[in-house]
Amino acid sequence: MKVLTVLDPGTSKISPRTGQGACCAPAAAKSSGDMPVAAPAVYPEMIQAVITGYMEVPGNRVPVVSTSWNRADRMGEIRSRLSNFRMNYAVPPGLYAVGTPGAESDILVSANYKLSFDMLRRELKGRDLWILVIDTAGINVWCAAGEGTFGTEELSQRIVGHGLGGIVTHRRIIVPQLGAPGIDAAEIKRRTGFRVHYGPVRSSDLPAYLEDGYRATPEMRTVTFSSADRLVLTPIELIPALKSYFFVAVIFLILFGLDTTGILFRKAWSEGMPMVAMGLAAVLSGALLTPVLLPVIPFRSFAVKGLITGTAVTALMIHGAGAVGRNDGVLTAMSYIFFPALSSFLALQFTGATTYTSLSGVTKEMKYAIPLYIAAASVSLVLVVIYKLMDWGIL
């Protein structure tokens, strides 16, 4: 292989992508399958910022990327954790270089989600390696592997299309372990001649894995789900839940403000606001408290866990904060039915963020949880109607 030139990073700009409002819309066009694959003529600005030069390899010009994070990379991580910004945070698929790799250098595979790419390159300080970014529509490795976009077809096409066989003399390709649900290693070998070595789960273990001759300890092969991991994942559930809850809160205010003479502001405020506060507590209970306290809450079912925290939080609001009048039996009953169910529903949604829930398990939970939620909502509605009729002196 010839390492010829290190060029200046390009200065051309690319206009930001538009029309990608839907959260799960593909952030990058899928490869057409027409191989060989050429590098893009111009890289997006956020990628330009981490490109330190270019290398010429047979039939391709490969960008060399920095192993440091700049301010935009750090902001990108925060925004990805907080919002749907992440659905449009992609790196152009293709071959990249770290340091000055040669014919014997390892090839690491990454998804084209920018955060996956950033987490990887950050761990490669002082090394000379190739990074093969495959097109996963801007989605992280594990999810994309589950969907099949981080898959055998895409990887083998990239290996062949980028001419890796002519760039390196060895036939090893290091794939993140969490990509394994989408990759048939034997099929990759048959199609490309490259043997898949599954790297560790976390990119932070890559240096140790590489230094130990592609061996990972059992710890490196196992996913964890620490309280910090869980906390980081909560905003993605919590923020949309709070947005949806705003409409529920408005309904509460209208419902409790409703009088025989119209909607009374004073009534909406005095009777509706405590309900709004209880609902807010239930949202926080299901989408924040339950995920963070997951291992210490009894039972394995997420719906039950959410029900327990929801009941505790509701009790605290009623008896501790006096959200419901002492003699208001109907409203107290409604509160103990509706708010724990809301907390339970939101806790169950968190199954999508965990690293250990199975399809069979969630299916089992939903069989009893969904009818329970429908029943809870119906009974709550009946109780509110009874409360209002009593309030108006009809009952």
Added chain:
Amino acid sequence: MIYIKNVVTLEYDKELCTGCGRCTEVCPHGIFEMRDRRAVITDRDRCMECGACSRNCEYGAIQVKAGVGCAQALLQSKISGGDPVCGCGSPGAPAGGACCG
């Protein structure tokens, strides 16, 4: 952490195992172990049905109905029909949960 017991669809046929050890490499919960040059399942309830083991077992010794353990995906599939997928990266997919990050 262990999820609900006795529900996973994981099936393993020891007779077909050649002892290559791929399953011990790919399982993110370390449920396979090599004993006497054959894989054994140490804790079946830790399986999350990701399907990495069955996809990478060249000899067909492992079968599992792989899928996403995500309530939102299941709910969506019940409403619109089809298999429960988190939909990340699919055009017109539902609003993604935390899994998409």
